[in-house]
Amino acid sequence: MDGRIGDISAPGRIAEPDEGISMEELALAARNHGLPLEALRYDLTPAGLHYVLVHYDIPAADADAWELAVGGRVRTPLTLDMRTLKSFPAVTRRVTMECAGNGRARLSPRPVSQPWLVEAVGTAEWTGVPLRTLLAEAGVAADAVEAVFTGADHGVERGIEQDYQRSLPLPLATGGDPEVLVAYEMNGRPLPPQHGHPLRLIVPGWYGMAHVKWLREIALTDVPFTGFQQAMAYRYRQSPEDPGEPVTLIAPRALMIPPGFPDFMSRTRLVRPGRVRLEGRAWSGHAPVTTVEVSTDDGRSWSEAELAPPDGHRWAWRNWRASWTATPGSHVLSVRAHDADGHHQPLSQPWNRGGFANNLVQRIPVLCASGG
Structure with a gap:
């Protein structure tokens, strides 16, 4: 963490099932x-x-x-x-x-x-x-x-x-x-x-x-x-x-810039039908990122994104991009990274009391409206 927060939950308290933010x-x-x-x-x-x-x-x-x-x-x-x-x-x-x-x-x-x-x-x-x-x-x-x-x-x-x-x-x-x-x-x-x-x-x-x-x-x-x-x-x-x-090295992670524009009532991203550019960043503290994959169907299928070539900055994130043809309806976009040591982002996250290194794949709900 930049700056620091003490691990107040290790071995401290876990939130109750229906508890909000304390x-x-x-x-x-x-x-x-x-x-x-x-x-x-x-x-x-x-x-x-x-x-x-x-x-x-x-x-x-x-x-x-x-x-x-x-x-x-x-x-x-x-x-x-x-x-x-x-x-x-x-x-x-x-x-x-x-x-x-x-x-x-x-x-x-x-x-x-x-x-x-x-x-x-x-x-x-x-x-x-x-x-x-x-x-x-x-x-x-x-x-x-x-x-x-x-x-x-x-x-x-x-x-x-x-x-x-x-x-x-x-x-x-x-x-x-x-x-x-x-x-x-x-x-x-x-x-x-x-x-x-x-x-x-x-x-x-x-x-x-x-x-x-x-x-x-x-x-x-x-x-x-x-x-x-x-x-x-x-x-x-x-x-x-x-x-x-x-806790030591950073686990691999890829993030996507949310596409389209926000609907603040539903917390869903809105896009129009047609070609949508997807892009973001990927990094890992273990080894260089080798592959980034994108899913547009909530993780049921994956396709490889274009990963920017190494630029000499070993310890910095790398850009990735992909193209998606949006069709009317609801979609969930996801992205995951793989590194050269065989580490990758999980689809279900192992749990620990501090909540550390949770690199579960990102999920972005998107609604594509049929209107112009």
């Missing part, structure tokens, strides 16, 4: 927003349309006074201001970021948390310093096993006051594929406050909970990190007692 969810939704699906037309999501999820308050941050500490199991601890960080060679990476809870609201029973449908995603170009560059400057001790990242956002989880913290295994932190960034720009401009100004982590291919915002400390440890957001939150659980497996 006050807890309303409070979360009021400060967060998703991507309007028509914005899938943009290769790069404008910052104001990129999805946002913030767990605690957005902290006050003065870039001129900001410092990043790099310490723990290193030979030379560092304290870096923004001027020093920007003196290192910079790189820019185009990265699609998706919330781990995207699709959670479509599960039954529904976990009580940010009620995303499919809109918690966005793609931006992030500019900053490779994490491995900073760790090389500090010198990694031989016994280091993880890098722990601390944000300036601060709050209470289960009665315990804490900062937001996540960790990455050392091979990922020091490796080059994907190359983890300590970023200070989004789409060529300083990070907006809601996206972590002045400094954040970018972990290509991983769900957004790993992309720590308002980054102020990196500490290498010689034991695995067991903080709340690592050991308790963001784990695939079937029951409160289940220790679960950690």
